[in-house]
Amino acid sequence: MITLLFTIYMDAQKDDFGLLARILSNFSLFKYGAFLGVALFAIDFFWTWKDRKQNVKENDAMRHENNTLKAKVYDMQESSKAAAEKIIPPLK
Numbered sequence: 001m002i003t004l005l006f007t008i009y010m011d012a013q014k015d016d017f018g019l020l021a022r023i024l025s026n027f028s029l030f031k032y033g034a035f036l037g038v039a040l041f042a043i044d045f046f047w048t049w050k051d052r053k054q055n056v057k058e059n060d061a062m063r064h065e066n067n068t069l070k071a072k073v074y075d076m077q078e079s080s081k082a083a084a085e086k087i088i089p090p091l092k
Helices: 004-010 015-024 029-085
Strands: none
Touching: 004 015
16 A cells, blocks of 8 residues: 555656655665565465464364264264163064
């Protein structure tokens, strides 16, 4: 956004050579600003990568827990069916 505003301002002031000279004298600030932008982008990329890795681990743990609970429910249903068959024999 700042780059867009800067380019619009520079386009409006393209005939003012004094402004261009003042900007050229502070050109090292643009270099530091660009370095800061690249550093922030790298930090954001690393942070997103670590967050995604953590989310995958949590998702796998939840999937494993869900499968374990499903297996327990299935075992409970099977044991209750077996107990019911002992009490009331199935009709043939």
